Amino acid sequence: MIEQERPSSGRVVMGAVALPLLMLLLSGAVLALWWGQLPDPVASHWDAAGRPDGFSSPAAVASLLMGLGVVALIAAAWAGTASTSTAARSLAALASGTGGFLLTSLLGTLAPQLGVGDVSTVMLPLPAFVVGLVIGVACGYATSLLIPRWASPLPQGVDGVRPAELGPTEVAVWSRVALTATPGIVIAASATALTLLFALVLGSAWMLVVPLALGLLMVAALSVRVTVGPQGLRVAGPLGWPRAVVGIDDVAAVAAAEVRAMAEFGGWGYRVAVRGPLQGAKGFVLRSGRAIVVIRRSGGVELVVVDDAGTGAALLEGYRQRAAQLR
Amino acid sequence: MLIRIDPASDVPLYEQLAASVRAQLAAGSIAAGERLPGARDLAQSLGINLHTVLRGYNLLRDEGLLELRRGRGAVVAGSADAVSTADRATLAAALEEVRRAAQRLGLSADELATLVTKGYGR
Structure with missing residues (x-):
């Protein structure tokens, strides 16, 4: 179920913190239950062979445990304020999963020490970390399910496009080749020529593999x-790979935006924007210029820089609206 | 390159496809040397038969607008610009004749436009 607008922040944050909060409360309850049986000091550090080599007071271990739980809670709450669904879900899952793993593992190291007189004989319980890992993964996964998915709005500074006019039975296809910027081609060709030269000078047959590749x-x-x-957007190299396909039913919004390859994407190729209004968007940036920008229903943003991008974007928007009416 | 076809129209699909390419050459939105999509890909995107696309491409080749090469697809011919310029000159001359005939009949611009629009959809 994907919502078309960002749900209220409260709903997202609640979903993000639910499991970290549950883990914190459960850990507190377990600690309270065990408090009377915990030896003083408890083993808190182990050497490579699994023998205890560091000891702490139960209060220090309990504070560490609760502290980690609170940090996971705060991190998850912060993740819940992210603007895109993908970011909120992945960051909150990471925070929740890490918290779940740490709390469970730490409690697991305390369990075999309950009521033991001499804790220096208690080996590091490895199964505690296996259980911790399982619970951590479960916490992360459950958190990603608790946060609703929503389609991201267009990033600020990126305008939507007017749809191309399409007759009720009309079919239109827009197609264009995008070529890498000249400096990029020169660099790639020079590298190929140079390695070919090396291979020939060295007379090594297997060195030829590099220029060939x-x-x-x-x-x-x-x-x-x-x-x-009508099927959506398709980007593919002459050999069929690399390729990217966005089906029309997966398109939440379409825009055309000016993109700077070096400043925003750090070069030419299939890249992720590290700066600028499209930060986090990924796609084919073979040169600077205007790009077709597609926001997927899952929240991901894909783009491709191509001449006459406005026409392509308008047609895609036309099909998106036609598909939306048919639903 | 934008190709528009309408399966509900009476005009054969390959004619519509060829007309779409011609119109864009005339408008200058595609130029000599540009590579058109492969016939197979285009047929799939348009949801029409491969042979229909090939028939349209062949028509354009016969008019000197396209070069078809095995394995390399369809490339707008170097002579295409000249051909489209010649086509436009023919159209301009024909329009001039229509204008004179319409003025003899005393038609207003709107009445002429209506006549043209009616006849154009055929």
């Missing part, structure tokens, strides 16, 4: 064909 990579990835049709 580079050459193949150049053919495969230096240009892509971008196609918008």
